[in-house]
Amino acid sequence: MIEIGQVTENIFLKRNIFKITIELPQISRRSTAGQFCEIKVNDGLSPLLRRPFSINAINGKEVSFLVEVKGTGTEMLSRTRPGEALNVLGPLGKGFNTDGDFKIAVLLAGGIGVAPFPFLTQELKGKKKILSFLGSRTKAQIVSDGLENVLVATDDGSTGFKGTVVQLMEKEIKNLETSELKIFACGPNQMFKSLKELTTKYRLDCEVSTESNMACGIGLCQGCAIKSAASEGYFLVCKDGPVFNINDVEF
Ligand SMILES: Cc1cc2nc3c(=O)[nH]c(=O)nc-3n(C[C@H](O)[C@H](O)[C@H](O)COP(=O)(O)OP(=O)(O)OC[C@H]3O[C@@H](n4cnc5c(N)ncnc54)[C@H](O)[C@@H]3O)c2cc1C
Ligand code: FES
Numbered sequence: 001m002i003e004i005g006q007v008t009e010n011i012f013l014k015r016n017i018f019k020i021t022i023e024l025p026q027i028s029r030r031s032t033a034g035q036f037c038e039i040k041v042n043d044g045l046s047p048l049l050r051r052p053f054s055i056n057a058i059n060g061k062e063v064s065f066l067v068e069v070k071g072t073g074t075e076m077l078s079r080t081r082p083g084e085a086l087n088v089l090g091p092l093g094k095g096f097n098t099d100g101d102f103k104i105a106v107l108l109a110g111g112i113g114v115a116p117f118p119f120l121t122q123e124l125k126g127k128k129k130i131l132s133f134l135g136s137r138t139k140a141q142i143v144s145d146g147l148e149n150v151l152v153a154t155d156d157g158s159t160g161f162k163g164t165v166v167q168l169m170e171k172e173i174k175n176l177e178t179s180e181l182k183i184f185a186c187g188p189n190q191m192f193k194s195l196k197e198l199t200t201k202y203r204l205d206c207e208v209s210t211e212s213n214m215a216c217g218i219g220l221c222q223g224c225a226i227k228s229a230a231s232e233g234y235f236l237v238c239k240d241g242p243v244f245n246i247n248d249v250e251f
Contacts, residue, residue, distance in 0.1 A: 001027070007086060038053075039051055039053060066115040133165050140158075142159065166194045206245070235249065
């Protein structure tokens with residue numbers, strides 16, 4: 001559905017990263033963790049296409065998004081002020097599956113891949129034990145608001161473990177009962193590749209929230225296809241995903 005909502009807050013969190021909160025009573029009621037919205041970043045024709053963002057958190061009628069400035073669209077969004085109206089399409093796609101008898105939810109984020117995890121934490125809190133692993137190039141880009149039991153990995157070692165977030169997770173989960181874990185991951189494809197080696201080695205249940213360039217967001221343009229691991233076929237990230245079992249997709 002399309003909903004036009006007023007921006008209630010736009011705060012600068014870390015280098016190039018903003019949190020935008022919009023009053024969206026309909027979308028907030030229908031959303032589940034892992035779903036996303038497509039936001040029209042301005043009223044004009046440029047950029048023409050909406051931009052996709054994971055739902056970061058829900059608070060009553062308000063929906064928050066974490067936005068990392070990458071190009072024109074995200075730069076415009078970062079300048080939005082409280083009181084302005086934004087046109088939002090959502091909630092879109094299929095979110096995380098939090099059912100099942102796993103006991104420990106392992107949330108694994110690379111960079112801005114942390115975006116859907118505060119909402120997932122809201123859903124899992126009180127039901128499962130949560131361990132959160134955040135990976136980033138450097139300390140200045142770590143955003144851990146709304147997460148529980150956070151461990152950090154940085155490429156440059158400026159805080160936490162020096163190395164990749166997947167290496168950190170392997171170190172930490174070695175002593176846990178693997179059948180009790182379910183991994184929820186979001187980040188770049190390079191991270192998913194090394195994660196898949198690990199989930200295969202330890203036979204871990206794992207869902208990943210994937211990204212691809214998007215246009216329509218509703219399964220019409222075929223612009224967001226990613227390759228299926230099982231066949232010559234493709235999945236549409238916007239409609240079949242963005243969340244998939246890690247074994248179903250080729251990275
Ligand atoms: C399902 C989904 C959820 C997403 N959730 C978030 C989120 O919560 N927070 C967030 O900051 N970003 C998220 N993204 C990525 C975000 O949509 C893009 O960064 C944004 O559309 C770029 O728009 P732009 O106009 O600023 O950049 P453009 O001017 O369009 O491009 C600038 C640069 O960003 C790259 N880029 C464009 N689209 C993507 C993309 N989909 N993934 C990675 N790089 C891209 C381009 O290749 C180019 O190098 C998500 C993407 C998808 C598909
Ligand atoms: S973005 Fe158009 S089909 Fe997915």
